[in-house]
Amino acid sequence: MQAGLLPAMGRPGAVGYCATHASHAVKTIKSYRLPGKTAFQSNSNRNDSILDPPEKALLKLSDNFLDLAPDAALTATTPRFINVYAGKSPARQAASTARELADSLMAPEASVSPKYFYNTLGSRLFEAITALDEYYPTRTEAGIFAAAYPQMAQALAQAGLPHPCLIDLGAGNCAKALALIPYLQPRQYVPVDISVEFLKGAAAQVQNNFPALGIVGVGMDFSAGLALPDEVQDEDRVFFYPGSSLGNFQPEQALQFLRQMADPAQGKARGLLIGIDLVKDAAVLQTAYDDALGVTAAFNKNLLRNVNELLGADFEVRQWRHVAFFNAGLSRIEMHLEAICDLTVSWSGHSRRFLAGERIHTESSYKYTVESMTELLRQAGFRQVRHWSDPKDWFAVFWAAV
Ligand SMILES: C[S@@+](CC[C@H](N)C(=O)[O-])C[C@H]1O[C@@H](n2cnc3c(N)ncnc32)[C@H](O)[C@@H]1O
Numbered sequence: 001m002q003a004g005l006l007p008a009m010g011r012p013g014a015v016g017y018c019a020t021h022a023s024h025a026v027k028t029i030k031s032y033r034l035p036g037k038t039a040f041q042s043n044s045n046r047n048d049s050i051l052d053p054p055e056k057a058l059l060k061l062s063d064n065f066l067d068l069a070p071d072a073a074l075t076a077t078t079p080r081f082i083n084v085y086a087g088k089s090p091a092r093q094a095a096s097t098a099r100e101l102a103d104s105l106m107a108p109e110a111s112v113s114p115k116y117f118y119n120t121l122g123s124r125l126f127e128a129i130t131a132l133d134e135y136y137p138t139r140t141e142a143g144i145f146a147a148a149y150p151q152m153a154q155a156l157a158q159a160g161l162p163h164p165c166l167i168d169l170g171a172g173n174c175a176k177a178l179a180l181i182p183y184l185q186p187r188q189y190v191p192v193d194i195s196v197e198f199l200k201g202a203a204a205q206v207q208n209n210f211p212a213l214g215i216v217g218v219g220m221d222f223s224a225g226l227a228l229p230d231e232v233q234d235e236d237r238v239f240f241y242p243g244s245s246l247g248n249f250q251p252e253q254a255l256q257f258l259r260q261m262a263d264p265a266q267g268k269a270r271g272l273l274i275g276i277d278l279v280k281d282a283a284v285l286q287t288a289y290d291d292a293l294g295v296t297a298a299f300n301k302n303l304l305r306n307v308n309e310l311l312g313a314d315f316e317v318r319q320w321r322h323v324a325f326f327n328a329g330l331s332r333i334e335m336h337l338e339a340i341c342d343l344t345v346s347w348s349g350h351s352r353r354f355l356a357g358e359r360i361h362t363e364s365s366y367k368y369t370v371e372s373m374t375e376l377l378r379q380a381g382f383r384q385v386r387h388w389s390d391p392k393d394w395f396a397v398f399w400a401a402v
Helices: 003-009 019-033 054-058 061-066 070-075 090-106 120-130 136-158 175-184 196-209 251-262 282-288 295-311 370-379
Strands: 080-083 165-169 188-193 214-219 237-241 269-277 320-327 332-339 343-347 350-354 359-366 383-389 395-401
Touching: 080 196, 090 295, 090 350, 120 136, 120 196, 120 295, 136 175, 136 269, 136 282, 136 383, 136 395, 165 175, 175 188, 175 196, 175 237, 188 196, 196 214, 251 269, 251 370, 282 320, 282 332, 295 320, 295 332, 295 359, 370 383, 370 395
Parallel strands: 080 214, 165 188, 165 237, 188 214, 237 269
Antiparallel strands: 269 395, 320 332, 332 359, 343 350, 383 395
Protein backbone atom coordinates (compact mmCIF):
# COMPACT_ATOMS: atom_id res chain seq x y z
CA MET A 1 0.00 0.00 0.00
CA GLN A 2 1.46 3.33 -0.99
CA ALA A 3 0.82 6.17 1.36
CA GLY A 4 -0.23 8.14 -1.70
CA LEU A 5 -3.21 5.87 -2.22
CA LEU A 6 -4.50 6.52 1.24
CA PRO A 7 -6.85 9.38 0.49
CA ALA A 8 -8.64 7.25 -2.07
CA MET A 9 -9.37 4.71 0.64
CA GLY A 10 -10.45 7.36 3.09
CA ARG A 11 -7.88 7.88 5.77
CA PRO A 12 -8.65 8.53 9.38
CA GLY A 13 -7.40 12.09 9.33
CA ALA A 14 -4.63 11.43 11.81
CA VAL A 15 -1.58 13.25 10.66
CA GLY A 16 1.80 12.11 9.45
CA TYR A 17 0.66 8.72 8.24
CA CYS A 18 3.44 6.52 6.93
CA ALA A 19 2.98 3.43 4.79
CA THR A 20 2.63 1.17 7.83
CA HIS A 21 0.13 3.55 9.23
CA ALA A 22 -1.63 3.47 5.92
CA SER A 23 -2.37 -0.22 6.07
CA HIS A 24 -3.66 0.12 9.62
CA ALA A 25 -5.80 3.04 8.55
CA VAL A 26 -7.21 1.22 5.56
CA LYS A 27 -8.11 -1.84 7.63
CA THR A 28 -9.91 0.37 10.07
CA ILE A 29 -11.67 2.39 7.42
CA LYS A 30 -12.74 -0.74 5.60
CA SER A 31 -14.55 -1.86 8.71
CA TYR A 32 -16.73 1.22 8.27
CA ARG A 33 -17.06 0.86 4.54
CA LEU A 34 -18.23 -2.71 4.08
CA PRO A 35 -21.83 -2.52 2.90
CA GLY A 36 -24.31 -4.25 5.13
CA LYS A 37 -21.89 -4.54 8.02
CA THR A 38 -22.01 -2.66 11.27
CA ALA A 39 -20.01 0.52 11.52
CA PHE A 40 -17.90 -0.87 14.32
CA GLN A 41 -16.17 -4.13 13.80
CA SER A 42 -13.49 -5.90 15.73
CA ASN A 43 -10.50 -3.72 16.33
CA SER A 44 -8.09 -6.61 16.47
CA ASN A 45 -6.15 -5.10 13.58
CA ARG A 46 -5.02 -2.24 15.74
CA ASN A 47 -1.28 -2.09 16.28
CA ASP A 48 -0.50 0.55 18.85
CA SER A 49 3.23 0.42 18.18
CA ILE A 50 2.78 2.18 14.84
CA LEU A 51 1.48 5.40 16.33
CA ASP A 52 3.06 8.57 15.06
CA PRO A 53 5.38 10.41 17.37
CA PRO A 54 3.76 13.68 18.43
CA GLU A 55 6.03 15.79 16.24
CA LYS A 56 4.68 14.05 13.14
CA ALA A 57 1.29 15.23 14.16
CA LEU A 58 2.29 18.82 13.53
CA LEU A 59 1.00 18.59 9.99
CA LYS A 60 -2.05 20.62 9.16
CA LEU A 61 -5.23 18.83 10.02
CA SER A 62 -7.22 20.91 7.62
CA ASP A 63 -4.88 20.02 4.74
CA ASN A 64 -5.54 16.37 5.49
CA PHE A 65 -9.20 17.00 5.69
CA LEU A 66 -9.37 18.65 2.28
CA ASP A 67 -7.30 15.95 0.66
CA LEU A 68 -10.18 13.66 -0.19
CA ALA A 69 -10.48 11.35 -3.13
CA PRO A 70 -12.79 12.27 -6.01
CA ASP A 71 -14.19 8.71 -6.08
CA ALA A 72 -15.26 9.04 -2.45
CA ALA A 73 -17.02 12.30 -3.26
CA LEU A 74 -18.97 10.56 -5.99
CA THR A 75 -20.09 7.56 -3.99
CA ALA A 76 -20.94 8.86 -0.54
CA THR A 77 -24.39 9.75 0.69
CA THR A 78 -25.19 13.08 2.30
CA PRO A 79 -25.61 12.71 6.04
CA ARG A 80 -28.76 13.71 7.80
CA PHE A 81 -28.73 17.33 8.95
CA ILE A 82 -31.06 18.97 11.46
CA ASN A 83 -31.30 22.62 12.43
CA VAL A 84 -32.30 23.28 16.02
CA TYR A 85 -33.65 26.69 16.95
CA ALA A 86 -34.06 26.21 20.71
CA GLY A 87 -37.79 25.61 20.36
CA LYS A 88 -38.33 28.71 18.20
CA SER A 89 -39.26 29.20 14.58
CA PRO A 90 -36.37 30.29 12.33
CA ALA A 91 -37.90 33.80 12.19
CA ARG A 92 -38.13 34.06 15.98
CA GLN A 93 -34.61 32.72 16.27
CA ALA A 94 -33.37 35.43 13.87
CA ALA A 95 -35.22 38.09 15.88
CA SER A 96 -33.75 36.86 19.15
CA THR A 97 -30.24 36.83 17.62
CA ALA A 98 -30.72 40.44 16.48
CA ARG A 99 -31.94 41.41 19.96
CA GLU A 100 -28.97 39.73 21.64
CA LEU A 101 -26.55 41.53 19.32
CA ALA A 102 -28.23 44.91 19.77
CA ASP A 103 -28.23 44.57 23.57
CA SER A 104 -24.55 43.70 23.73
CA LEU A 105 -23.60 46.51 21.35
CA MET A 106 -25.59 49.06 23.34
CA ALA A 107 -24.07 48.06 26.70
CA PRO A 108 -21.72 50.66 28.24
CA GLU A 109 -18.83 48.27 27.48
CA ALA A 110 -19.82 47.00 24.07
CA SER A 111 -19.25 43.33 23.31
CA VAL A 112 -20.24 40.67 20.78
CA SER A 113 -20.18 36.97 21.68
CA PRO A 114 -17.38 34.99 19.98
CA LYS A 115 -19.98 32.62 18.57
CA TYR A 116 -20.59 35.36 15.96
CA PHE A 117 -17.11 34.88 14.49
CA TYR A 118 -18.48 31.87 12.69
CA ASN A 119 -20.21 32.54 9.44
CA THR A 120 -18.80 30.46 6.58
CA LEU A 121 -15.91 32.87 5.98
CA GLY A 122 -15.21 32.95 9.72
CA SER A 123 -14.98 29.15 9.79
CA ARG A 124 -12.55 29.25 6.87
CA LEU A 125 -10.48 31.94 8.54
CA PHE A 126 -10.35 29.84 11.70
CA GLU A 127 -9.04 26.92 9.63
CA ALA A 128 -6.33 29.24 8.31
CA ILE A 129 -5.46 30.29 11.87
CA THR A 130 -4.86 26.66 12.81
CA ALA A 131 -2.16 26.51 10.12
CA LEU A 132 -0.24 29.52 11.48
CA ASP A 133 3.17 29.06 13.09
CA GLU A 134 2.06 31.20 16.00
CA TYR A 135 -1.13 29.24 16.69
CA TYR A 136 0.28 26.36 18.76
CA PRO A 137 -3.03 24.99 20.20
CA THR A 138 -4.19 22.96 17.20
CA ARG A 139 -0.90 21.25 16.44
CA THR A 140 -0.09 20.74 20.13
CA GLU A 141 -3.48 19.15 20.72
CA ALA A 142 -3.02 17.02 17.58
CA GLY A 143 0.30 15.79 18.97
CA ILE A 144 -1.34 14.81 22.26
CA PHE A 145 -4.07 12.90 20.43
CA ALA A 146 -1.63 11.18 18.10
CA ALA A 147 0.38 9.93 21.04
CA ALA A 148 -2.59 8.77 23.09
CA TYR A 149 -5.45 7.61 20.83
CA PRO A 150 -5.19 3.99 22.05
CA GLN A 151 -5.13 5.03 25.71
CA MET A 152 -8.12 7.28 25.11
CA ALA A 153 -10.00 4.44 23.42
CA GLN A 154 -9.07 2.22 26.35
CA ALA A 155 -10.31 4.80 28.87
CA LEU A 156 -13.68 4.86 27.09
CA ALA A 157 -13.83 1.06 26.93
CA GLN A 158 -13.05 0.85 30.65
CA ALA A 159 -15.93 3.25 31.29
CA GLY A 160 -18.20 0.82 29.41
CA LEU A 161 -18.27 2.96 26.26
CA PRO A 162 -16.57 0.92 23.52
CA HIS A 163 -18.85 2.31 20.79
CA PRO A 164 -20.11 5.69 21.95
CA CYS A 165 -22.49 8.12 20.36
CA LEU A 166 -19.82 10.75 19.70
CA ILE A 167 -21.13 14.32 19.94
CA ASP A 168 -18.63 16.80 18.51
CA LEU A 169 -19.40 20.25 19.94
CA GLY A 170 -18.28 23.09 17.67
CA ALA A 171 -17.12 20.51 15.15
CA GLY A 172 -15.98 23.06 12.56
CA ASN A 173 -14.28 21.15 9.76
CA CYS A 174 -14.61 17.86 11.72
CA ALA A 175 -10.89 17.23 11.13
CA LYS A 176 -10.26 16.18 14.71
CA ALA A 177 -13.13 13.71 14.72
CA LEU A 178 -11.98 12.35 11.39
CA ALA A 179 -8.78 11.30 13.11
CA LEU A 180 -10.52 10.04 16.26
CA ILE A 181 -13.30 7.96 14.71
CA PRO A 182 -11.15 4.96 13.72
CA TYR A 183 -9.98 4.65 17.31
CA LEU A 184 -13.25 5.25 19.15
CA GLN A 185 -15.40 3.48 16.55
CA PRO A 186 -18.57 5.34 17.46
CA ARG A 187 -22.03 3.89 16.86
CA GLN A 188 -23.14 7.37 15.78
CA TYR A 189 -21.30 10.62 15.04
CA VAL A 190 -23.05 13.92 15.76
CA PRO A 191 -21.18 17.05 14.66
CA VAL A 192 -22.79 20.19 16.10
CA ASP A 193 -22.02 23.74 15.03
CA ILE A 194 -23.52 27.20 14.71
CA SER A 195 -21.78 27.64 11.33
CA VAL A 196 -24.40 25.61 9.53
CA GLU A 197 -23.37 25.67 5.88
CA PHE A 198 -19.74 25.03 6.72
CA LEU A 199 -20.71 22.11 8.96
CA LYS A 200 -22.90 20.58 6.27
CA GLY A 201 -19.89 20.39 3.95
CA ALA A 202 -17.66 19.02 6.69
CA ALA A 203 -20.19 16.37 7.77
CA ALA A 204 -20.52 15.23 4.16
CA GLN A 205 -16.74 14.83 4.01
CA VAL A 206 -16.81 12.66 7.13
CA GLN A 207 -19.54 10.57 5.53
CA ASN A 208 -17.32 10.24 2.44
CA ASN A 209 -14.63 8.76 4.60
CA PHE A 210 -16.95 6.55 6.66
CA PRO A 211 -19.95 5.66 4.47
CA ALA A 212 -21.36 3.12 6.92
CA LEU A 213 -21.19 5.40 9.95
CA GLY A 214 -24.48 6.89 11.11
CA ILE A 215 -24.05 10.66 11.09
CA VAL A 216 -26.53 13.29 12.22
CA GLY A 217 -25.31 16.85 11.68
CA VAL A 218 -26.89 19.40 13.98
CA GLY A 219 -26.94 23.14 13.29
CA MET A 220 -27.52 24.89 16.59
CA ASP A 221 -26.28 27.43 19.07
CA PHE A 222 -25.40 25.19 22.00
CA SER A 223 -24.95 28.17 24.32
CA ALA A 224 -28.77 28.25 24.37
CA GLY A 225 -28.98 24.69 25.71
CA LEU A 226 -27.82 21.19 24.98
CA ALA A 227 -31.13 19.54 24.12
CA LEU A 228 -30.32 17.57 20.99
CA PRO A 229 -32.84 16.29 18.45
CA ASP A 230 -34.48 12.88 18.95
CA GLU A 231 -32.40 11.49 16.10
CA VAL A 232 -29.36 11.65 18.36
CA GLN A 233 -29.05 8.44 20.32
CA ASP A 234 -29.45 8.75 24.07
CA GLU A 235 -27.26 5.80 24.89
CA ASP A 236 -23.56 6.06 25.58
CA ARG A 237 -23.19 9.71 24.71
CA VAL A 238 -19.63 10.98 24.77
CA PHE A 239 -19.09 14.68 24.18
CA PHE A 240 -16.01 15.65 22.22
CA TYR A 241 -15.07 19.27 22.82
CA PRO A 242 -11.59 19.95 21.47
CA GLY A 243 -9.79 23.19 20.66
CA SER A 244 -10.16 24.71 24.15
CA SER A 245 -13.47 26.24 23.11
CA LEU A 246 -14.67 25.88 26.70
CA GLY A 247 -12.28 28.77 27.40
CA ASN A 248 -14.68 31.11 25.59
CA PHE A 249 -17.10 30.82 28.49
CA GLN A 250 -16.63 32.77 31.71
CA PRO A 251 -15.57 30.19 34.35
CA GLU A 252 -19.03 30.24 35.98
CA GLN A 253 -20.71 29.73 32.58
CA ALA A 254 -18.19 26.98 31.79
CA LEU A 255 -19.25 25.17 34.96
CA GLN A 256 -22.93 25.50 34.03
CA PHE A 257 -22.22 24.24 30.52
CA LEU A 258 -20.35 21.20 31.81
CA ARG A 259 -23.18 20.54 34.28
CA GLN A 260 -25.69 20.64 31.41
CA MET A 261 -23.61 18.08 29.56
CA ALA A 262 -23.52 15.75 32.55
CA ASP A 263 -27.21 16.28 33.35
CA PRO A 264 -29.22 13.09 32.59
CA ALA A 265 -32.16 15.30 31.55
CA GLN A 266 -30.12 17.43 29.10
CA GLY A 267 -26.79 16.46 27.56
CA LYS A 268 -27.05 12.92 28.96
CA ALA A 269 -23.28 12.58 28.71
CA ARG A 270 -21.62 9.42 29.94
CA GLY A 271 -18.24 10.92 29.23
CA LEU A 272 -16.35 13.90 27.91
CA LEU A 273 -13.13 14.20 25.92
CA ILE A 274 -12.10 17.83 26.06
CA GLY A 275 -9.04 19.82 24.92
CA ILE A 276 -7.92 22.70 27.14
CA ASP A 277 -5.25 25.33 26.61
CA LEU A 278 -3.04 25.75 29.68
CA VAL A 279 -1.59 28.85 31.33
CA LYS A 280 1.85 29.62 29.92
CA ASP A 281 4.22 32.43 29.06
CA ALA A 282 2.21 35.54 28.19
CA ALA A 283 4.26 36.26 25.04
CA VAL A 284 3.50 32.82 23.59
CA LEU A 285 -0.19 33.29 24.30
CA GLN A 286 -0.34 36.79 22.94
CA THR A 287 1.46 35.98 19.68
CA ALA A 288 -0.94 33.09 19.09
CA TYR A 289 -3.80 35.59 18.98
CA ASP A 290 -1.95 38.34 17.10
CA ASP A 291 -0.09 36.67 14.24
CA ALA A 292 2.28 38.40 11.85
CA LEU A 293 0.16 37.72 8.76
CA GLY A 294 -2.90 39.28 10.29
CA VAL A 295 -5.11 36.22 9.82
CA THR A 296 -6.46 36.48 13.38
CA ALA A 297 -7.09 40.17 12.77
CA ALA A 298 -9.13 39.28 9.68
CA PHE A 299 -11.00 36.63 11.67
CA ASN A 300 -11.79 39.18 14.37
CA LYS A 301 -12.90 41.87 11.90
CA ASN A 302 -15.04 39.42 9.93
CA LEU A 303 -17.29 39.31 13.00
CA LEU A 304 -18.43 42.81 12.00
CA ARG A 305 -19.52 41.53 8.61
CA ASN A 306 -21.48 38.78 10.29
CA VAL A 307 -23.12 41.33 12.60
CA ASN A 308 -23.98 43.46 9.57
CA GLU A 309 -25.68 40.42 8.07
CA LEU A 310 -27.50 39.24 11.20
CA LEU A 311 -28.48 42.64 12.61
CA GLY A 312 -28.68 44.72 9.44
CA ALA A 313 -25.96 46.99 10.85
CA ASP A 314 -23.56 49.15 8.83
CA PHE A 315 -20.17 48.48 10.41
CA GLU A 316 -17.36 49.66 8.14
CA VAL A 317 -14.66 47.05 8.70
CA ARG A 318 -11.80 49.38 7.73
CA GLN A 319 -12.64 51.66 10.67
CA TRP A 320 -11.64 49.00 13.21
CA ARG A 321 -8.39 47.45 14.32
CA HIS A 322 -7.63 44.14 15.98
CA VAL A 323 -6.39 44.16 19.59
CA ALA A 324 -5.31 41.04 21.52
CA PHE A 325 -3.55 40.71 24.87
CA PHE A 326 -3.20 38.38 27.85
CA ASN A 327 -5.04 39.55 30.94
CA ALA A 328 -2.95 37.77 33.57
CA GLY A 329 -5.22 38.79 36.46
CA LEU A 330 -8.15 36.96 34.85
CA SER A 331 -6.02 34.27 33.19
CA ARG A 332 -7.49 34.97 29.79
CA ILE A 333 -6.63 36.20 26.34
CA GLU A 334 -8.87 39.06 25.34
CA MET A 335 -9.64 40.06 21.79
CA HIS A 336 -11.21 43.40 21.00
CA LEU A 337 -12.02 45.55 17.99
CA GLU A 338 -10.95 49.14 18.48
CA ALA A 339 -12.45 52.10 16.61
CA ILE A 340 -9.69 53.96 14.76
CA CYS A 341 -11.76 57.13 14.41
CA ASP A 342 -14.97 58.58 15.85
CA LEU A 343 -17.83 56.81 14.11
CA THR A 344 -21.50 55.86 14.33
CA VAL A 345 -22.96 52.41 13.69
CA SER A 346 -26.65 52.09 12.85
CA TRP A 347 -29.21 49.31 12.54
CA SER A 348 -33.00 49.27 12.23
CA GLY A 349 -33.72 52.64 13.85
CA HIS A 350 -30.92 52.37 16.44
CA SER A 351 -27.40 53.69 16.49
CA ARG A 352 -24.34 53.77 18.70
CA ARG A 353 -21.54 56.29 18.61
CA PHE A 354 -17.99 54.99 19.19
CA LEU A 355 -15.13 57.40 19.88
CA ALA A 356 -11.65 56.67 18.49
CA GLY A 357 -10.01 54.12 20.80
CA GLU A 358 -13.31 52.69 22.09
CA ARG A 359 -13.48 48.92 21.93
CA ILE A 360 -15.89 46.08 21.34
CA HIS A 361 -14.89 43.01 23.37
CA THR A 362 -15.16 40.06 20.97
CA GLU A 363 -13.51 37.14 22.76
CA SER A 364 -12.19 35.94 26.06
CA SER A 365 -10.21 32.74 25.99
CA TYR A 366 -9.63 31.50 29.52
CA LYS A 367 -6.50 29.48 30.21
CA TYR A 368 -6.65 26.77 32.85
CA THR A 369 -4.17 24.73 34.83
CA VAL A 370 -4.48 20.94 35.00
CA GLU A 371 -5.59 21.35 38.61
CA SER A 372 -8.20 24.05 37.95
CA MET A 373 -9.66 22.09 35.03
CA THR A 374 -9.76 18.86 37.01
CA GLU A 375 -11.56 20.69 39.80
CA LEU A 376 -14.04 22.27 37.35
CA LEU A 377 -14.86 18.85 35.85
CA ARG A 378 -15.38 17.37 39.31
CA GLN A 379 -17.62 20.23 40.37
CA ALA A 380 -19.68 19.66 37.23
CA GLY A 381 -20.31 16.03 38.18
CA PHE A 382 -17.59 14.23 36.23
CA ARG A 383 -15.36 11.64 37.84
CA GLN A 384 -12.46 9.40 36.85
CA VAL A 385 -10.80 12.51 35.47
CA ARG A 386 -7.50 11.91 33.74
CA HIS A 387 -5.47 13.88 31.26
CA TRP A 388 -2.72 13.74 28.65
CA SER A 389 -0.47 16.68 27.84
CA ASP A 390 2.45 17.62 25.62
CA PRO A 391 6.11 17.73 26.78
CA LYS A 392 5.92 21.50 27.39
CA ASP A 393 2.60 21.25 29.25
CA TRP A 394 1.08 23.84 26.94
CA PHE A 395 -2.15 21.98 26.31
CA ALA A 396 -4.05 19.07 27.84
CA VAL A 397 -6.73 16.65 26.74
CA PHE A 398 -8.97 15.44 29.56
CA TRP A 399 -11.13 12.35 29.73
CA ALA A 400 -13.85 12.41 32.34
CA ALA A 401 -16.70 9.96 32.92
CA VAL A 402 -20.06 10.80 34.43
C1 LIG B 1 -12.39 27.45 17.94
S1 LIG B 1 -13.43 26.66 16.75
C2 LIG B 1 -12.98 24.96 17.05
C3 LIG B 1 -13.26 24.08 15.86
C4 LIG B 1 -12.82 22.64 16.03
N1 LIG B 1 -13.62 21.95 17.03
C5 LIG B 1 -11.37 22.59 16.45
O1 LIG B 1 -11.11 22.21 17.58
O2 LIG B 1 -10.52 22.94 15.63
C6 LIG B 1 -15.00 26.76 17.54
C7 LIG B 1 -16.10 26.07 16.78
O3 LIG B 1 -17.26 26.09 17.59
C8 LIG B 1 -18.34 26.63 16.87
N2 LIG B 1 -19.16 27.38 17.82
C9 LIG B 1 -18.78 28.46 18.54
N3 LIG B 1 -19.78 28.84 19.36
C10 LIG B 1 -20.81 27.99 19.13
C11 LIG B 1 -22.12 27.88 19.69
N4 LIG B 1 -22.56 28.70 20.63
N5 LIG B 1 -22.92 26.89 19.24
C12 LIG B 1 -22.49 26.03 18.27
N6 LIG B 1 -21.25 26.09 17.73
C13 LIG B 1 -20.42 27.06 18.16
C14 LIG B 1 -17.73 27.50 15.80
O4 LIG B 1 -18.55 27.67 14.68
C15 LIG B 1 -16.45 26.75 15.49
O5 LIG B 1 -16.62 25.79 14.48
